[in-house]
Each structure stands twice: as structure tokens, then as C-alpha cells.
Amino acid sequence: MRGPHNIWRLIRTGATLERTGAMGVVLDAFQAPPSLRIVARVLGWPFKWLGLKGDPSMPPATRALTALGPAYIKFGQVISTRPDVVGDDLAHQLRVLQxxxxxxxxxxxxxxxxxxxxxxxxxxxxxxxxxxxxxxxxxxxxxxxxxxxxxxxxxxxxxNIEKAFRKDIDAFYLAASWIEFLSPASRRLRPTEVIKHFDGVVQGELxxxxxxxxxxxxxxxxxxxxxxxxxxxxxxxxxxxxxxxxxAEGIPFGNIEAIEAAGHDRRILGERVLQLFLRHALNDGYFHADMHQGNLKVSASGDIIAYDFGIMGRIDEYTRRVYAEIIMGFIRKDYHRVAKVHFEAGYVPADRDVDEFAQALRAVGEPIFGMDATQISMSRVLSYLFEVTERFGMETRTDLILLQRTMVVVEGVARTMYPQINIWEVARPVVEHYIKQNIGPPALLKDFLGTARVLARFGPKLPQLTEAILMQQSNQQQNHPESQRPSNKIWYFVSGVMIGAIIMLAIVLL
Structure with a gap:
């Protein structure tokens, strides 16, 4: 992975960025520290004549990535959906890569x-x-x-796309390790884990x-x-x-003029695409993670058509509940609850002060509610939220990268369709419905039923398991008479069996 060929590929990358005029744009967008800027310039400038030219009609960053090949293009597509990370200018330059x-x-x-x-x-x-x-x-x-x-x-x-991707991704791993070494502040963002995640996504697309x-x-x-x-x-x-x-016959989602000419309601389409994404993420835990305009159409009847399922996201039920509570807490301005959810989920170290964290979250949320609907930006919220959570020791969760990225993309799609959209008002009914169904007494009953199903499946083995644990406890007491108290293990097991029996009995009686 760290062979000379990968070092050479990085040198060629730097030379291409220099030759196309994209090096400064990229370094500024990522707010690279001086050490990283020096290394990038040293790698690129002496070999500038070896760099690829690209299409001179394209913006510098787009020109460079297009010249470098498919893996760079795909990586540019990912970056283009994160204006909160790379800035609007670079994100706009890379958008043509879609x-x-x-x-x-x-x-x-x-x-x-x-x-x-x-x-x-x-x-x-x-x-x-x-x-x-x-x-x-x-x-x-x-x-x-x-x-x-x-x-x-x-x-x-x-x-030959598979071979080309493998070579470039190996070089990405090397670049990520250098970035972590030269910029300690970047380690919170886990560059190597990001590349690993990107690698997995690409292998699925291949x-x-x-x-x-x-x-x-x-x-x-x-x-x-x-x-x-x-x-x-x-x-x-x-x-x-x-x-x-x-x-799928329809009008591309990015062709606003044709959509208007066909008589479709842009407000309905903008609100629908945002609500659909939230429903899929929260209710199903499985969502389209590449939901940009190029992968959406509007049918003649006004339905939204989605295609290109190479990048899909999946989140477990527990994470969905946490995500919903965080969104709802911001909507209700309950910043203390948002802070507690972060602590309960283990996102923020337990030794930090929950009240201080809640106050920092208020600084994230309050400006939003003073804005006009057209100014509310999820990307701006995420950007500030990342700054706050970094200060409180929260590490980047790689399992939420796709969710966070897609939320920003879908917001951009919805706002392009209907610039006056109020993100919070559109999201509220979806999140409230999910919370009503999945948090509180209904969710508790659902969890109990799930536990009962597991116990029922293992029911035939419970007598043998109980006997084995009791025999083990008895042997321990015979070998060590001074220890007469049953271990926590046996108490936990017996308690679990008793609770399970009560649940199953209740189900039978009901």
C-alpha cells in the first residue's frame, strides 16, 4: 500500500493540481495547516511539467480531478456534496462531476x-x-x-475500471496517513477511516x-x-x-424551467424530497445516499423518481432513535435534552459538563430560529455543530458520514427546487411521527415483544443453560467455601429468565 508507485501517484496528483491551478483552491478549501501546505507544494511544484492538463474549459478543481481519473472524479463527487467542509466555491466547481x-x-x-x-x-x-x-x-x-x-x-x-480504482485508492490511503501525521488536528476526522468507508462504497458500486x-x-x-x-x-x-x-421517463430534477413549464408545484416537490429522505432514514434505516439532482426525475404525474442505487446508507434502530431525538430537540429548542442524548449515546465523553455542552448547543440552534426561512441551512448547522462537538471531545462517527452528507445534499436539492423552504417546519411532522411510534410506551412494548421472541426461540435451551450455570456456581462454592454469595452472572441470568417469563405470560394472557 505504501510502495514507490503510490508515492509517485501522489507526486503526479500534486503536479496536476499545480498545473491546473487547483492546488491553492484545494488547500484553502480544507484550511490546510502550514506543514501540509509545504509538503503539498514540494510534491507538486518541482514536477509541475509532469502534471496532466485536463480540459481547459472546466474550473481548476474539476479540470484536475477529471484529468486524474475515475477514482478522483468519484472522490470529487463526494466532496462536492459537503460545502460545509470545503466551502461553496470548491463545492460549486466540483458539482459538474455528477x-x-x-x-x-x-x-x-x-x-x-x-x-x-x-x-x-x-x-x-x-x-x-x-x-x-x-x-x-x-x-x-x-x-x-x-x-x-x-x-x-x-x-x-x-x-478496466476495477484496476484503475484499486491503484488510486491505495494512494488515497497513503495520503490519509500523511495527513494524519502532518496535521494532528485532522485525526478527529479520521481521514484513514473516511478513505476506508469510501473504499467500501466504491467496491459496492463496482x-x-x-x-x-x-x-x-x-x-x-x-x-x-x-x-x-x-x-x-x-x-x-x-x-x-x-x-x-x-x-424511468421524466424531467431531470435539476431542470427547473422544464418542471415549471410542465405545471408542477415546486414547493410540493421540494418539501416531498426532504420528507421522503427523512422517512427512509428514520423509519426504514435504509436510504438513498446519493440523492442529488442527477439521480432524481419528476414524472408526468408529478411523482419523484429515484434511480442509481450504487451508494445506499444503513443505520441501526438505536442510532435512528438518537438521531430523531437530536433533531426534535433542536426543533423544540430543548438543548439540555439534546446534550443529554449525546451523553447517553456515548458520543461525548462522560467527564464533560452536560450543562456547558447544552449552552454550546444553544449557540448552534438559537440563530437558526431568528433567520428567515430562506437563510436556514442544514450545512451551516452541521458545520457549527461539528466545531462544538470537537471542542467537547466528540470523535467523527464513520457510520454517520453518509447520513450527514446526504442530509446536506437533500437540503440543497430541496432548496434549489423551492428556495423559500423552511427546513425545520418540513422536518417536524416526519420526526414527530417517528418519535411517537418509536420512543415512549409503544416503543417499550415493541422492545419487550422483541425480547420475548428471542427468549421464545431459545426457550428449549433455557433449562439446560440454567442447570449448567447453577452447576458451575455449585462447583465454585465447593472449591471455595468462603465464597457463598452467588455471582452477578447467575443473578443477571435468573433475572433475565424471570423477566422473559413474565413478558411471555403477559402475551399469552392478553
Missing amino acids: DKLPPFPVEIAKATVEAELEQPTDQLFSDFSEPVAAASIAQVHKAKLLKTGEEVAVKVLRP DLRLEGAAGGEYAANTANDEGFIVPHTHFFFSSKRVMTMEW
Whole structure:
């Protein structure tokens, strides 16, 4: 991972950033410390003549990443969704990376389809178009199934993309270790863990069978969501490097003029996309984590269509409850409760002062409620919240990176559609409904029932387990007569069995 080839790739990266004029933009955006700036300049400037030129019509940062290759492009896509981290200027420069990238020839795409599906293309499809969209990992063609005539979207991976990604990601790991060494303040953000997470996401995108399965699960979870459509996958026409899906006809979410011309209500669409994301994250724990304008359309009936399921997020039920309580605490201005939730979840070290933390959180929340609706920014809230939590020793939680990032993206999508949207007012009914269903007496009963199901499943083994623990306790007392008190282990076990028996008895009687 730290071989000479990776060092050379980083030198080439620095040289390309220098040659395209992007080095200063990147260093300023990340507020790099002097030590890191010196290393970056030393790596890049002497080899500037070796750097790639890129497309001179593009902004410097976009030009550099496009020249460097697919892994850099994908990383730029991730960074473009975090204006709270890199600033509006760099985020705006990188936004073009979400689509409109140079495609590869249709002949190569057809050859890939034939190799993967082991049939000639003309025996599968009656029509197979030129690329209609091209991204860093794959491109999409519009086609028709030969047997049924159904219009479909055929997604095909770029040639040799797996090998290219592996080389670049190895260099990313090396860069992350250098950043942690040269900038101790960056360790809280866990650069190596971020790259590891990015690596896992990319590996999932490089196997289109996984994306098809993700789309299937997402479609099942959202089947009853009004005004929301997830195209279904044709698994018999899909493989590791090819995926065929139902064609979704609609207006791209970023084409505001066409949406207005079609007579759609922009306010409803803006509010709906935000509420849908929150419902999916809170209720299902499974959400579309790449929900930018390029992956959304508006159907003729006004429904929101989502596609491209290469990056999906998943959070467990406990984390969902914590997340909901934090959001609701801010909405209700109950900063002390927000602070306690952070402590209860272990996000903030227990030796810190909860009242002082609550006061710092008030400094985050109060300015928001004095703003006009058009000024409320989730990215600004997250940015300030990260500053506060850093001061109180909270480390970056890698399992929430996608959730935080997607929240910022969806806010941007909703605000682009309807600039006057009030984020808090739109979020309130979704969060309140989740809390009503999942926190309090209903949730307690649900947890008890879940515990009862587990005990019922292990019911046949409980007598043997009880006897084994009692025999172990008896042997210990015989070998050590001075110890007559039962251990905590036996008390915990017996108490658990008794509570479980009471729960199951209550269920039977009810």
C-alpha cells in the first residue's frame, strides 16, 4: 500500500493540481495547516511539467480531478456534496462531476453486455442507443427488450475500471496517513477511516449485482410511499458489470424551467424530497445516499423518481432513535435534552459538563430560529455543530458520514427546487411521527415483544443453560467455601429468565 508507485501517484496528483491551478483552491478549501501546505507544494511544484492538463474549459478543481481519473472524479463527487467542509466555491466547481462526463464507445458497451450475459446484444435488445448519461464508474444506454418491447436503461461499467480504482485508492490511503501525521488536528476526522468507508462504497458500486439488490430492497421499503417511484431491476438481464432496469421517463430534477413549464408545484416537490429522505432514514434505516439532482426525475404525474442505487446508507434502530431525538430537540429548542442524548449515546465523553455542552448547543440552534426561512441551512448547522462537538471531545462517527452528507445534499436539492423552504417546519411532522411510534410506551412494548421472541426461540435451551450455570456456581462454592454469595452472572441470568417469563405470560394472557 505504501510502495514507490503510490508515492509517485501522489507526486503526479500534486503536479496536476499545480498545473491546473487547483492546488491553492484545494488547500484553502480544507484550511490546510502550514506543514501540509509545504509538503503539498514540494510534491507538486518541482514536477509541475509532469502534471496532466485536463480540459481547459472546466474550473481548476474539476479540470484536475477529471484529468486524474475515475477514482478522483468519484472522490470529487463526494466532496462536492459537503460545502460545509470545503466551502461553496470548491463545492460549486466540483458539482459538474455528477454527470456529463466523456462516454466510452457504444461498441465497447455492447461487447461488455455480450461477455457478461453470454448472448449477442441483438438477441437481447431490439434497440440499443448511444450513451445517454456517463459517470465516473459506468454509463447508461436506452434500450428495448427484444421479447417484450419494454424500454429499459442498461448500465455498463467502464472498461478496466476495477484496476484503475484499486491503484488510486491505495494512494488515497497513503495520503490519509500523511495527513494524519502532518496535521494532528485532522485525526478527529479520521481521514484513514473516511478513505476506508469510501473504499467500501466504491467496491459496492463496482458490482452491479449489489446495486440491483439494493434497488430491490429500496423499492420494497418504499412501495407505499405516495408520490415516489423506484424503477424495478430486470435481474435476468443483469450481471456483475451490467445492470438492466425499467426506463424511468421524466424531467431531470435539476431542470427547473422544464418542471415549471410542465405545471408542477415546486414547493410540493421540494418539501416531498426532504420528507421522503427523512422517512427512509428514520423509519426504514435504509436510504438513498446519493440523492442529488442527477439521480432524481419528476414524472408526468408529478411523482419523484429515484434511480442509481450504487451508494445506499444503513443505520441501526438505536442510532435512528438518537438521531430523531437530536433533531426534535433542536426543533423544540430543548438543548439540555439534546446534550443529554449525546451523553447517553456515548458520543461525548462522560467527564464533560452536560450543562456547558447544552449552552454550546444553544449557540448552534438559537440563530437558526431568528433567520428567515430562506437563510436556514442544514450545512451551516452541521458545520457549527461539528466545531462544538470537537471542542467537547466528540470523535467523527464513520457510520454517520453518509447520513450527514446526504442530509446536506437533500437540503440543497430541496432548496434549489423551492428556495423559500423552511427546513425545520418540513422536518417536524416526519420526526414527530417517528418519535411517537418509536420512543415512549409503544416503543417499550415493541422492545419487550422483541425480547420475548428471542427468549421464545431459545426457550428449549433455557433449562439446560440454567442447570449448567447453577452447576458451575455449585462447583465454585465447593472449591471455595468462603465464597457463598452467588455471582452477578447467575443473578443477571435468573433475572433475565424471570423477566422473559413474565413478558411471555403477559402475551399469552392478553
